[in-house]
Amino acid sequence: MKKISVKNIVTFRNKTEKSQKTFLNSLGKRNEASLDGGGDYWVRSLSALSNAVKAKNTEPIKEKITDILNDFKPGMIKQTKDMYERNLSILHNYEDFNVSSWLPEDARILSKNSKKAIIDISNLPVQITPSQVYSFEEKENNYVGAIWFLAKLEGFKKEELGIFAEALHIYMVANFGNNHHVSAKNCLIVDVLNKVEINYQMIVDEEIPSLLFATLESIKSTR
Structure with missing residues (x-):
């Protein structure tokens, strides 16, 4: 296995035992432009939120709302029209939102270009792709945090978002932990369709169960 995305870790967990092996064998052959949380399907809304x-x-x-509205064409096939409308729905949810509320007051956006997106976790290569990473100061200490926007047509359960939060915290420690403290409460996951937010501190405080490592062990035993 060259890599497995966090989205596919969550998908694996939701499969029946009988279909889990088939799903793992299919990875790398699947079309990521899908309704289930990633790929190009949601890129218009997720990229706009990241840029915001x-x-x-x-x-x-x-600006992205205007761009999408301009892209609507007479005779557009239903699949494309639905995709545009679903992305618009997300953007309308946040067009008057105070995006600064997601960040500490003195947050400085950091580049992810030179950082590892594939992290070895329990001897599996896990792909972790946060939307934005930032640094900030608190009590004279240097911290880093991150935000990761997700979309899935039927939404995510909180424990599924927790898997993303666990992976995000591991990514932050691996890439930034040498020079910064990683803020658990600022490892933020946002389900943008349901407007649900959770952070890694909720895993630490056991408000949400820790499921990542158990799921990875199940993946290894199923391959």
């Missing part, structure tokens, strides 16, 4: 965090205002969201 970087800009610390909603202008990228409003």
